[in-house]
Amino acid sequence: MPAQVDGRVDERIQNYTKFWQKDITKDDKADTDNRVDSYTDVVNGYYDGATGLYEFGWARSFHFCRFYKGEAFQAGLARHEHYLAAQMGLRPGMRVLDVGCGVGGPAREIARFADVRIVGLNNNDFQIGRARKYTKQAGLEKQVSFVKGDFMKLSEQFGENSFDAVYAIEATVHAPSFAGVYGEIMKVLRPGGVFGVYEWVMTDAWDPSIPSHKDVARRIEIGNGIPEMRPLQQAREAMREVGFTVEHEEDLADRPDDVPWYYPLEGDIMKAQTAWDLLTVWRSSWSGRIVTHYGLWFIEQLGVVPKGTWEVGETLKIAGDALVDSGKTKLFTPMYLAVCRKPETH
Template sequence: MAPAATDSTVHADGRVGKRIENYAAFWQKDLSKEAGQDTENRLANYTDVINGYYDGATGLYEYGWGASFHFSRFYKGEGFYQSLARHEHYLAFKMNLKPGMRVLDVGCGIGGPAREIAQFADVQIVGLNNNDFQVGRARKLTAKAGLSDQITYVVGDFMKLAEKFGENSFDAVYAIEATVHAPSFEGVYGEIMKVLKPGGVFGVYEWCMTDRWDPSIPAHKEVAHGIELGNGIPEMRPIANAREAIIKVGFQIEHEEDLADRPDPVPWYYPLEGDITKAQTLWDIFTVWRMSSSGKFVTHHGLWFIEKLGIVPKGTWEVGETLKVAADALVASGREKLFTPMYFVVGRKPAEN
């Protein structure tokens, strides 16, 4: 059982007490010691898991990835940030978002995708996030972009959307690599169904283990554990689980595919490999270098040093160490196609008769 976050001090930026320090205690780093009760504890305390992780990881994400915390496909020679934007545009296009629509971004991070989609589709977006620190960053960056009239952010639990917004409140809802943090797909998809207006559309890029993944194989189980530990995920689940949940809550699937299964010459995970010879543009060399052995060395010692100085909260260094575990697990599972960060589904809530 993970210890409670006894220090409830709220820092000026929204991070809370010992949440970061307590994050790693939700996992047994040695998989052989992991038991069913550990998973149950993470699921029951998913908000503490998520907040502890993102209190510690958000600054590292911005340093290494920018403002859009997700993966994407790559065309040959395509720049990193251009690929992220195209991935967001593709979602908006397939959902057929139209000017004036009221749209909910579930698990909005620091608002990178919301800002891109708001400008691309000319929609009004409400970003939901249960992490105060990320919401604060999202508001600041959105104001800087001059989009505060078009995008607003609220702190809330995606397992209580109807309670927060009321039923039939949005024309469209999307989630980009966020609902994997939920204690169950059916629970969060059911809440999304409630807040959508009849005939409304839902688009999701979901993190899933693929049909090739077999949890009875130790190496497969180990890689899923690494993804969980390094990304604040209570429990990784297979694609079949996500698809079944979407259908069970009542969505009519209009589009479905695993984008990671496309035969792309440049794999989605290449920025995590740390091989600068694979950088698609000169600008991307630094992005890729951060995951190289020398880049990790600099981050490892630099983060340890600034934590000792009190510049970042205690526990940030340890969360940074789990990100290395995640990167290795994501690359390994990506190469073997055991995992996808982009199981893509567009579903529609049935219109009222």
């Protein structure tokens, strides 16, 4: 496939929505299996189209977080990253792998916070290019680096027992199976090493036999480049299946917070925690969506963004609504936290 100079591939972006039925309520097991088998194309097609939209509408850290009352949006994101590093017990000088690093926002923040050396892994050329650019601007090139690779082949790329710690922030949900990616993480960790993850899962309240429950999972998938949403129990079992000792686990979305994690997606500017956050929240409002809808279509016609970007942008609206719906009903969490240890004798 011919690629643009920045690494994006037009054909991948244009083909992204074809992995789902036009009427996603008719999406079946064959469609899911096809996405799982083609997970690299699904994920790359999505991020080629969505990365710029994420940076414009969210931040350079592509994840959710808890919010304190009155806390700025960017501060909440950073605190979420610090919390993971603290729970993992990261210490200065550790060699750490970031699995599915996006454009490197968390890697840069955690490197500063914990004084560790981080290797960010990504299979998307466009994101890697942006991650390197932002890291150079931050003066962190000697501490944070980025490589292209498949997180289902970590041991092949890095060798076994290569890292003191590994983390993944809302990334391993893109893998064709939890056991497959967790097993690879286990291999590259040294004995006694730690793995920390914020995982996207459907909660124990989710029942796929209920049509509305299945529908919300499908809407999350198409709007976030996910081959298949899976239940929390499957993630927990996969960690133990590959040999990890789970030292701590909790669903941070289940904490009784006054400000819900999904509030920026509701589009209610009255809920913005600080004046600086008004624009972030406005982008999800009805007027913000209209501006994005027509603005993105227009710049695509001008060739400013690759063809297919507008269509990927439309799926982000589906995702935003589904995340709010499933967040309110507690059918979904983007922050099932697990901190796992590789046995010393493994």
